[in-house]
Amino acid sequence: MFSQGVTVFTIRGIPIKLHISLLLFIPYLAFVATTQFSSIAAALGVPEETMQLPPLVWGIILALGLFCSILAHELAHSLVALRKGLRVRAITLMMLGGVSQIEDDDPDHEAWIAFAGPLMSFGIAAMAYLAYLLASGPSGVSATLLAFSLTNLVLGVFNLLPAFPMDGGRVLRGLLSRRIGRERATQVATSVGKGMAVLLGLGGILSFNLILLFIAVFVYMGATAEQARLGAQAILRGMPVARLMTDRLGEARADESAPAVAERLLRHNLAGARVVGPLRPGDLDRELGVVTAWDLGRMAERGELPLTMAAAIRSDLPRVHARDDASHSIDALTAGDTGAVAVLDETEHVVGLVTPAEIQRAMALLGAVQAGARHLGVAGRPG
Numbered sequence: 001m002f003s004q005g006v007t008v009f010t011i012r013g014i015p016i017k018l019h020i021s022l023l024l025f026i027p028y029l030a031f032v033a034t035t036q037f038s039s040i041a042a043a044l045g046v047p048e049e050t051m052q053l054p055p056l057v058w059g060i061i062l063a064l065g066l067f068c069s070i071l072a073h074e075l076a077h078s079l080v081a082l083r084k085g086l087r088v089r090a091i092t093l094m095m096l097g098g099v100s101q102i103e104d105d106d107p108d109h110e111a112w113i114a115f116a117g118p119l120m121s122f123g124i125a126a127m128a129y130l131a132y133l134l135a136s137g138p139s140g141v142s143a144t145l146l147a148f149s150l151t152n153l154v155l156g157v158f159n160l161l162p163a164f165p166m167d168g169g170r171v172l173r174g175l176l177s178r179r180i181g182r183e184r185a186t187q188v189a190t191s192v193g194k195g196m197a198v199l200l201g202l203g204g205i206l207s208f209n210l211i212l213l214f215i216a217v218f219v220y221m222g223a224t225a226e227q228a229r230l231g232a233q234a235i236l237r238g239m240p241v242a243r244l245m246t247d248r249l250g251e252a253r254a255d256e257s258a259p260a261v262a263e264r265l266l267r268h269n270l271a272g273a274r275v276v277g278p279l280r281p282g283d284l285d286r287e288l289g290v291v292t293a294w295d296l297g298r299m300a301e302r303g304e305l306p307l308t309m310a311a312a313i314r315s316d317l318p319r320v321h322a323r324d325d326a327s328h329s330i331d332a333l334t335a336g337d338t339g340a341v342a343v344l345d346e347t348e349h350v351v352g353l354v355t356p357a358e359i360q361r362a363m364a365l366l367g368a369v370q371a372g373a374r375h376l377g378v379a380g381r382p383g
């Protein structure tokens with residue numbers, strides 16, 4: 001969902017991506033900011049001659065400032081996560097603000113990572129308010145500073161609503177996890193999140209606020225997805241990855257053309273191919289990695305299908321071991337946007353893949369097995 005986006009620059013190794021929806025959002029933000037600037041300028045009684053620039057220009061400056069403060073908010077999340085030793089895949093700036101893709105499998109740090117963003121927003125609000133107090137007399141600058149301060153304050157407060165997956169909901173889960181465990185904490189936080197989503201949605205409808213309505217849908221979907229993930233983990237727990245994975249892998253040479261390999265995977269109904277070739281010219285052949293059918297499809301879709309299989313290998317494909325617990329493969333799968341997890345044996349060779357299809361199949365079968373067990377239990381009861 002957040003994977004589409006163009007990387008514009010990187011900060012401390014974190015790719016900062018811009019999502020296509022910003023094309024709509026930035027003009028909307030400039031419109032809202034202009035309206036906000038005008039009402040604050042009116043409230044402050046800014047005289048026409050100290051305005052210096054037309055309200056629209058102040059609005060655009062304000063919108064760009066808000067855009068930067070959203071980035072700062074996300075950076076605060078990500079930098080705390082980095083300090084805690086977690087990996088940050090990317091920060092994507094999109095229509096409803098920003099998203100930090102953090103591998104947050106560490107419940108101990110979740111509350112603090114989630115709180116860092118709103119804290120940054122409050123810090124920016126305080127500094128802008130100080131600058132507003134120092135600015136002499138009502139002017140275009142002081143009205144913009146006050147609007148900037150207030151918006152960051154609202155941004156911080158709004159994000160702290162306990163509406164999982166928003167920051168406040170994550171703070172709630174992080175704090176609850178220590179007392180009642182991760183699983184119960186997720187149940188509580190996602191249920192509260194869904195309730196908040198309904199309230200936000202009602203608020204959005206009653207106030208004709210489209211953005212609020214979007215956020216409500218986003219929160220509801222996010223909470224639902226997290227509940228589904230939790231349910232899947234509970235069902236799969238105790239089962240080794242080896243029983244979940246597909247071992248339908250073919251082989252491909254590093255210098256083979258990707259379309260030719262795609263055709264072979266299709267013909268033999270394979271989920272991916274181990275790529276074999278020399279690491280450097282003249283070296284002996286070895287396993288270089290694995291390319292999944294999903295990868296080939298995605299690259300073709302984007303018009304980025306490479307000429308050789310060697311260039312199609314993804315270095316960021318998550319890896320699990322065949323003897324690992326299957327529930328871990330769900331974390332690995334949802335943490336990235338790779339669409340598959342490579343499964344390794346003891347000798348670190350790729351022996352299989354886990355994709356959403358494998359998880360769905362295993363869950364369907366486990367559901368049927370459990371239903372059968374219940375059925376037999378009732379039918380077989382004596383008396």
Ligand SMILES: [Zn+2]
Nearest residue numbers: 117118159167
């Ligand atoms: Zn945040």
